[in-house]
Amino acid sequence: MTLQDVDDEDAYSRTTAGTTDLHTAEASTPGPLHGVAAARESWRPRVVHEAVPMNLLEAEKAAAQLLMALGQPVHSPHMAETPRRMAQAYAELLTVGAFDFTTFPNTEEYDELVLVHGIPLRSLCEHHMLPFVGVAHVGYLPGSRILGLSKFARVVDFFSHRAQTQERLTKQIAEHLRQQLEPRGVGVVVEAEHSCMSVRGVRAVGARTVTSTLFGALRDNPASRAEFLSLTRRGPVA
Ligand code: ZN
Numbered sequence: 377m378t379l380q381d382v383d384d385e386d387a388y389s390r391t392t393a394g395t396t397d398l399h400t401a402e403a404s405t406p407g408p409l410h411g412v413a414a415a416r417e418s419w420r421p422r423v424v425h426e427a428v429p430m431n432l433l434e435a436e437k438a439a440a441q442l443l444m445a446l447g448q449p450v451h452s453p454h455m456a457e458t459p460r461r462m463a464q465a466y467a468e469l470l471t472v473g474a475f476d477f478t479t480f481p482n483t484e485e486y487d488e489l490v491l492v493h494g495i496p497l498r499s500l501c502e503h504h505m506l507p508f509v510g511v512a513h514v515g516y517l518p519g520s521r522i523l524g525l526s527k528f529a530r531v532v533d534f535f536s537h538r539a540q541t542q543e544r545l546t547k548q549i550a551e552h553l554r555q556q557l558e559p560r561g562v563g564v565v566v567e568a569e570h571s572c573m574s575v576r577g578v579r580a581v582g583a584r585t586v587t588s589t590l591f592g593a594l595r596d597n598p599a600s601r602a603e604f605l606s607l608t609r610r611g612p613v614a
Contacts, residue, residue, distance in 0.1 A: 419479050419521070421556070423534060425472035435463035469500050469507070472537045477556055478524040487560075489600065491515035491607050492528040501572050502539035510568025510584065512546075513608040516553060517560040517593050517600065523553070542568055542587050550589035561594030563601075565608045 439459035443450045450459065495512045514528045535548045550564040565588045574581045588608075593600045 418524075420476040422474055423477050423531075423552075424474040425534065425538075427470075427472060430467055430470075432463050432467060435467065436460045439463050466500075466505070469498070470538055472534055475527070475530040475534065477527055477531075479521040479557060480524070482518050482520055482522045486518055486522065489515055489517055489594075489603060489607070490522070491604065492525060493608065495529045495532045497532050497536045497545075497566065497568065499536040499540045499542075499545060499568075500538070501570055502541060504572035504576075505539065506570070506572040506575070508542060508568045508570040508572075508585075510566060512549065512567075513563075513565045514549065514553070515563045515594065515604050515607070516557065517562075519557070519559045521557055521559075523557055542566055542570070542585055546587040547589045550591060554591045559592065561590070561592035561597070561600060563590045563594040563604045563608075564588065565605075 436459045439462040440450050443455070443459065443462075449455055491513065492515070493513050495514060496510075497512050498507055498509045500506070501508050512532045514532065516523070531549055531552055535545050535552070546564050546566045549566075550562050553559065553562045553564075565586065567584050567586050569582065569584050573579075573583060573585075588605075590601065590604070594604050595601060
């Protein structure tokens, strides 16, 4: 992943030629806010995933071979288009969209928990290449910057659209927010049902796996931690 600022004139604007999924300290730090800089509306580094290019034709051929090897009638009229659809379906699930990580100065000095509850997510288990589907609850205690609310869903989406484990996905979302937003605390809870577990193997339909990563005050302060975890369990509306 690289961070590329879109506004060249922004005081915080820097372009960083990073490698995949690496942040640099320089690009990742909004920096202390004071004077004119503090009044600036937004800082929006572009978050981009540097993926290896896809070859859909090769994927389609390989899908046909896989199906044939599994004894499926790939050449029947009903399945003639299946290899192409398979390749496209996987390509869609593995394509990461870029987005602007838009933050604003915390001019109101809001210091309570911000929680976005129940962000839908779908990803691919890297062990079986079967989907896992669920929700993420993402919260933070703001520092000097606050994050545009829609960006929580963007961050979840960004790290979901790749071959993943739920544990790594949870950690990447939290780590990204910790590095890019420099909040006083970050908490991420992911609940998901894995089709590799529900439709095959033990066939534990309905079993949900819950993972969490907490940083800063949401991990270390018992009251903040308890508030965050109870809200993620019950939802924000009592
Ligand atoms: Zn799996």
